Amino acid sequence: MEIFSYLLAALHPWHLGLALAGTTAGVVIGALPGLSATMAVAILVPFTFAMDPAAGLIALGAIYTGAIYGGAYSAILLNTPGTPSAIATTFDGYPMAKRGDGNLAVSLATLASVTGGVIGALFLLTLAPPLASFALVFGPVEYFWLAMFGLTLISALAEKNLLKCLIGACLGLLLSMVGSAVVGGDIRFTFNTQTLLGGIDIVAALIGIYCIPVLIELVAKAGGHLKVTTESTGYRLREAWGQFNRSRINLLRSSTIGTIVGMLPGAGGSIASLVAYSEARRTAAQPEDFGKGEPNGILATESANNATVGGGFIPTLVLGIPGTPPDAVILGALMVQGVRTGPTLFTDQAPIVYTFIFGLLIASILMLPIGLIMGRYAYRAIIRLPKEMLAPGIALLTVTGSFAIHNNLHDVQVMLGLGVMSWLLNRYGFSPSPIVLGLILGQIAEQGFVQAWLIGSATSNLWGMYFGRPLSLVIVGLAILSLFYPLLMAKLRSRRKRRLTHA
Amino acid sequence: MPDMPIQTRQRDWGAIVVTLCLMAVAGWALWEAQRMSELGKLFPITFGGLMLTLCSILLVKQLLGRSTPRLELEGSMPRRALLVVVMIAWIALLPVLGFVVAGLLGFFAIMAIAGHDGWPLPRLLRFVAIGIAVVALIAWIFQHLLHVPLPAGRVFF
Incomplete structure (x- = not known):
């Protein structure tokens, strides 16, 4: 019964107020391209130092979960992921908004984010200690294969352009190598300039690659940015709820993927949402609809990325190893508060931990009203704004957002350069998503690949290192399945069609 | 696209x-x-x-x-090219003119490029006023609320 006292503590008006304010602030910051969840947490962390540990943790958890969700707004309405976690949300969110279903997409994203957040928090509440030890089973080679698994999403995005998508992914991987090497410290592809020494920042790249092409096309043509339909004014919640109910398995699977990937240090929401998207597409009855405004795509990505919040807290609290970058900031805040993380945290400081977990649950649920209200206004604003205001407004946010990452102009220059390159390549059939995938997964893949190579060489078991571990083989199997499944299904469908025609 | x-x-x-x-x-x-x-x-x-x-x-x-x-x-290719040129100039002018002045110039330039419906005086004045407010608001949010040290500029502050 002790657990209910923690629930009641989380429901204290002060904690509820913090959860509400934190979620709202997180949503606003997350929706602005360039301001990531890490930044949202980092900016607001000093405000929690004066609070008691449970209250401070609730505020930070709410900011974090709100920011992850907020990234969906700009992904859906502007084709620019507000946070890296929302990359895959652009695949179907923006096409939905383009055809006049932006409000439905926002409602779906809200429902999915709440589900993901709640499931992630429930995992944290019930299974934290055993799941944390599972995260430790992942070695370098598993990280490498996990990144490769993420890259197999290319086949889902490829349609008839697999070759160009693979080239795009290679280009993204090469871009991820710019700067100092993750293992060895070589300075690579910098043209001997200081500008590129720190590498290409993912957030700046995201803003450029996704936002600049939209901006270029926005000014070129007269007419509205998004299609406006007659039912554009409401939340379309009933429609969203119907879709939500039909996709329960997708939501459950994606949230579980999000929690598990969130637990892996360094993996984060972007990989979780990509893997969940890939799985949702693979198991869909009509996978060819993905990438063209398929609601299940949004449900998969948004539930997965919000589930990483709860998942990421599992190794953070149980092992003291941050699962995601915002968790690292929160871990620092915990240390300032005098809370010692570790396996005994759940027994020694149970009131703090359980009050926080219930607070996280409450913050996830609060995302529903907050998200729907804010999403509706964001959608209305975007469809009603004339292009003469929207285009310079987006341009201003791209410049300010990319500058704010490291407070330097290099990121702004990189953002614009990559944006123009992305527009040009897109014109010749190289879609931006494989480039972004390569860029995001590159460092994780390289670190895992090189570390595994080192260990394999040292133990004279290189082949066994990459293909001899059971967990690696499971991930390799999933990656192969994910890569060839769309092609296989397309072949089977065309064969079936031919048979029917002959009959 | x-x-x-x-x-x-x-x-x-x-x-x-x-x-x-x-x-x-x-x-x-x-x-x-x-x-x-x-x-x-x-x-x-x-x-x-x-x-x-x-x-x-x-x-x-x-x-x-x-x-x-x-x-x-x-659509118009010159408008596309102009947008890229304006963005390059905007970024180049940031350290010289500062965030607010460069931002205003960039904002109005892109506003002009995006305008396909002509600029009657009342509309122009309204949009200019909104543009000033938007740039000032963004500068305030980033500078004071989020503590981002925006470029001050050598000519203007």
Whole structure:
């Protein structure tokens, strides 16, 4: 019964107020391209130092979960992921908004984010200690294969352009190598300039690659940015709820993927949402609809990325190893508060931990009203704004957002350069998503690949290192399945069609 | 740019040039990798080599006229080019004029480029007023609320 006292503590008006304010602030910051969840947490962390540990943790958890969700707004309405976690949300969110279903997409994203957040928090509440030890089973080679698994999403995005998508992914991987090497410290592809020494920042790249092409096309043509339909004014919640109910398995699977990937240090929401998207597409009855405004795509990505919040807290609290970058900031805040993380945290400081977990649950649920209200206004604003205001407004946010990452102009220059390159390549059939995938997964893949190579060489078991571990083989199997499944299904469908025609 | 119509072509020289450029990037990566340490060059060689191979296959397909056609653009090309020029100028002027002045100039320039419906005086004045308010608000939010030290500029503050 002790657990209910923690629930009641989380429901204290002060904690509820913090959860509400934190979620709202997180949503606003997350929706602005360039301001990531890490930044949202980092900016607001000093405000929690004066609070008691449970209250401070609730505020930070709410900011974090709100920011992850907020990234969906700009992904859906502007084709620019507000946070890296929302990359895959652009695949179907923006096409939905383009055809006049932006409000439905926002409602779906809200429902999915709440589900993901709640499931992630429930995992944290019930299974934290055993799941944390599972995260430790992942070695370098598993990280490498996990990144490769993420890259197999290319086949889902490829349609008839697999070759160009693979080239795009290679280009993204090469871009991820710019700067100092993750293992060895070589300075690579910098043209001997200081500008590129720190590498290409993912957030700046995201803003450029996704936002600049939209901006270029926005000014070129007269007419509205998004299609406006007659039912554009409401939340379309009933429609969203119907879709939500039909996709329960997708939501459950994606949230579980999000929690598990969130637990892996360094993996984060972007990989979780990509893997969940890939799985949702693979198991869909009509996978060819993905990438063209398929609601299940949004449900998969948004539930997965919000589930990483709860998942990421599992190794953070149980092992003291941050699962995601915002968790690292929160871990620092915990240390300032005098809370010692570790396996005994759940027994020694149970009131703090359980009050926080219930607070996280409450913050996830609060995302529903907050998200729907804010999403509706964001959608209305975007469809009603004339292009003469929207285009310079987006341009201003791209410049300010990319500058704010490291407070330097290099990121702004990189953002614009990559944006123009992305527009040009897109014109010749190289879609931006494989480039972004390569860029995001590159460092994780390289670190895992090189570390595994080192260990394999040292133990004279290189082949066994990459293909001899059971967990690696499971991930390799999933990656192969994910890569060839769309092609296989397309072949089977065309064969079936031919048979029917002959009959 | 998803709703642009597809143009059918046999051999697209523009696309061939783009592929050659990508091949050059991959080739350069391989060349640079020679100067790296054993660990540092593992990944560049693997994926630079893969990219070069894939680009070669694409080039052959393009020369045979079997590649997917490029997307044909709708709308004004000069406006697109102007936008890129304005963005470059905006970024170049940021450290000189400061965030607010460069931001206002960039904002109004892009507003003019995006305008397809003409500028009657009341509309122009309204939009200019809104533009000033938006730039000031963004500057205030980032500078004071989020503590981002925006570029001050050498000419203006």
